[in-house]
Amino acid sequence: MSTSGALSRIRMQIMWNRLISVVEEQAQALLRTAFSSMVRECGDLSAGVFDLEGRMLAQAVTGTPGHVNSMAESVVHFITHFPIETMREGDIYITNDPWQGTGHLNDFVLTTPAFHKGRLVGLFSCTSHLIDIGGIGFGPDATDVHMEGIYIPFLKLAEEGKMNQSLMAMIKANTRQPVETEGDVYSLAACNDVGCLRLSEMMDEFALDDLDELSAHIIDSSRDAVMARIAELPEGTYHNSVRADGYDHEVDVIAAMTISAEGIHVDYEGTAPISKYGINVPLSYTKAYTCYGLACTVAAGIPNNAGSLAPFTISAPVGSILNAVYPAPVSSRHIVGHMLPDTIFGCLKQAIPDGIPAEGSATLWILSYRGRHQGANEPDAGYTTSAVTAGGTGARPNKDGLSATGFPSGVKGTPVEIIESTAPVVVWRKELHTDSAGAGRYRGGLGQIIEVESRDGSTFELLAAFERIKNPACGRDGGLHGAAGYLGLASGPTLRGKGFQEIPEGERLIVRTPGGGGMGAPAERDPGAVQADVLDGLVSTEAADGVYGVVMTADGAIDAAATEARRGGG
């Protein structure tokens, strides 16, 4: 092996690429073996490799930015509970602590020490969203964290290769889905095993005894790259606020972003206090979504690791909804958490006027419901399931938003045929919602209309946790806001956006996911684009005329004279 500087620099890059490939493989193993439909259909999982100081070196790019920083911080807590010198080959550590894990009890975090030639060289960690962990179910109705399900402190799931059967029995006894939950725990364990194995093979191949030099290289280069991007931005402090619907009252999220030579700091001073219900956000999750908003704009293309995350610092007052403390309920922390990228985009827009999208539907619309198969008396005749759906994203500075697409979360939607296979329900409708996009020179993405009914006529319970019903996604630069979300029954009554509600026998649930905000004034939109949207039924003739000022003739052509008069006059 050469000691030439040039050659060793090239070699360092090769090893970095390899490490990223190892964690991608770790994540794929989890994706393919998971039982939880949130993981297997939607990709709600995270996986990464860490050095012995708990610094993240590489992370798989999966559907959930919510795990970016939270899992990274979690590994440091694991090291505190299980000091490095006590770790043994074959150990697996577990927790679902919302504050020291990834924000709610549904996420099980497993950390496995990785050994090479008998020596501890790194740690693999992974997390995924389990469908049922007991308690009152996945929704915001609990008033403290203990109502939300089983709470696993930092424990050994396996000790030197021997599974902790008492803990497994405890977990299985505290879920409505013992088989799937046990399967998912095994799946998480297997995914870290794959990582450990590949890391050891890689170290053999490159004749490495430890990861110290590689770790320093990854972290330093990534931090330098992010700092260089930040240096291109105008320094200053930028303010923005976003109003969320909240559970029982609206919630203001207030942000002050300071761009300086040290990096970017986001402070949420002034944000609303903690809620009585489970829409509170632990600080780790606040950091995760704030970092994500910065990563996809300021640091796009730079891999996630301790170095690229270091220039971003986040603070929120203790006791605010963005820094909820034990024993606050936090099950649906994604509701407010998913609003954070839109919140900081409002700050960034002032620093990068041409590079930031309008607001989008933000929070995923996760249809969580449960019920019992009709006429069934067996104790296991109940079902509980979650189906992921999305609204529209905000218009971009140079193009329309994306319809029925999640942002910031990138997890996949659940196929209708899979929804119906996991529970006795029928989805009667799931299609784009005409005129739901915020109008603009570039319009937002469209939301959806979804109708669900019980298949056997029995009642079912909806665990609602939806946003942007009172506060739709705002447009920017003169673009209009997207359509608000809606929740109701076919017979007329409106349902609340948050909380447990029963869908009566024979009733159909109507859900409309929110549209994304527009960018620029609607009157500036290319009439041809408006015409195409009218032809496709995405925009109604009335909206084309009334909102965009584009007048259509009966056969779908643009009435140029009338359009000019309308736009010129309006």
Add this chain to the structure above:
Amino acid sequence: MAIENGIKRLAVDIGGTFTDVVVEFDGRRVTSKVLTTREAPEEGVLTGFREVLGEAGLSAGDIGILIHGTTLATNAMIERKGALTALITTEGFRDILEIGQEDRYDQYDIFLEKKLPLVPRHLRLCVPERVDIEGAVLLPLDEDAVRALVPELQRRGVESIAIGFLHSYANAAHEERTRDILAEALPGVSISISSEVCPEVREYERLSTTTANAYVQPLMARYLTRLAKELAALGLDAPIFLMTSGGGLAALDATVRFPIRLVESGPAGGAILASRVARECGFERVLSFDMGGTTAKICLIDDYEPQASRTFEVDRAARFLKGSGLPLRIPVIEMVEIGAGGGSIASVDSTKRIAVGPESAGAEPGPACYARGGGAPTVTDADVTLGRIDPERFAGGTMHLDTGLAGTAIKEAVGTPLELSEPMAAFGITEIVDENMANAARVHAIERGKQIGEYTLIAFGGAAPLHACRLADKLGIGRVVVPTDAGVGSAVGFLCAPVAYDVVRSRYMTLLGFEVETANTMLDAMRDEALSVVRAGAPEAPLAEERTAFMRYVGQGHEIEVELPERPLVADDSALLKERFDRAYESLYARTIPDADVEILSWAIRVSTGVATPNPVPGVTEVEDPAADGHNTVFDPEDESFDDVPTYGRAHLAPGTRVRGPAVITEDETSTFVSAGFDAHVLGNGYIELERRDASAGEKSQ
């Protein structure tokens, strides 16, 4: 294949840039490469056809069989030049194609674009009907609503219709009735129904596949009819077979209903070629490595059978990202394709890492060294700078490569930003592209529970023989084979493919509730369907049949393939299947799940003719120390110097010749770079075998 030896066989592969024609007869092979004629592909075929016949001294009537593969269907989708197609679906589900998976294929790109569906929203029409998950009718088909669509379909001039209703894999009656009504009202319009094209659960993938089938059907039917007619006019009276994406041949008439199965036939041909090379040489584990101008394709072949898969994506976004294309659920040869080819462009990213591809300079303007105005450094520029390609003998000496331009491009884009010398930067580029390919191959193998170090690499395509040694180093592979006619590998592969057909259907059952009668009835029907296609092409040949089930633990989301016994199932087979499933699961994921029930989602049958016994590799007399044709100066990154390395023309190397690396072996369409750790040996059939001299000499961690 089923075709008897002695018959004169001709294969045609239409690729994006070139149309390759190969004729094989009396142990000889004549090849031709002509430019693809995009607007009327049959013209290029006819040119190549006449060219090879002329050179071989044959007439069209001498040909016993013609085998054809084409990217026409793929191109029609990528360029959106297929038929004006309508999609008819369950009321309330107009946007299945547009809603897709509701995700973003790149988590960190807020400017990403999603591919538009093949059918715009105003041609996506709905009718009231609904069946449930078990196939029970919840809402009868509104036949009047179907009839009411006819005027709109006529007014729009729709040429092809896709019909896809929810849960139609469980009950096809509504789709079939809708098809019958429309077929009667709209004679001459093609109709594809999802319960036939892709009877599998998950509506987006099923409708995407069905729509794609409808979209390419009229075009493919017209093209194939024209081609057959013009070939007949030249005097061809042999049967025409088409290469399918699954690696089997199907008679022309049999492909008309499901033309979507013809996409990706070129790469399938490459994998078939690698299988034949494996069989000839007796290598039970090979890795097919096909590296061209834009992409590299990697495929695992165990026991001479390429790995099969049921999912494929066409028209991926620029970076070949998973999830960015249109999903197709069809039987395909499982391979990974990454944006790594001779034309892949190198740059430096913001963390000062060298990035290579997936953007490609293509053939125009091409690499900087082509001197056609391309200013971006490519992998080919790096190979030239490192001395692995002889600039005077590129493409058989028809094209001079400008090493100065290559060096300048590399220096500007990579050398200067990273403070590396030109050759060192070039070395960095090849290292990264080789690493990208090695990572893809390694992950692909690992996902299937394979130990890649045990494999032999079969390298073909213009750029593969240049990179094969280094790729082998990185994968711990000790042997590489470069077959003859590697530049027209896919067409040569077509000549070795069996007549075969796959049928897949979804039918849910758990092993605890194993319904043996249902399974047997369905498998028999599937077998009849496959047989009818295969017998159309091979009326007499003995046939082999493989039956598989796609199984998972109850509650999981992804299935694994488990082989079924080659006989009718009996009730006790549930235990056998559980055992086979557990074994397959454990080999993939190291653990099994205690006490979990197992479910079957889909079933597959493949009926095929056998593969002809290949010719044994003739013995050779060893020839040591052949005379070199000349020398290249090749860069050695260890001491950062250029050393003289001998070059040999492949045509001059007699069977049995042994060449010690480092060396460069040149031929018209490619060069084989024999690195210092390898010896090259010309086999009796002309293949070049590269063997690592000593496993420990491989500089794995260079």
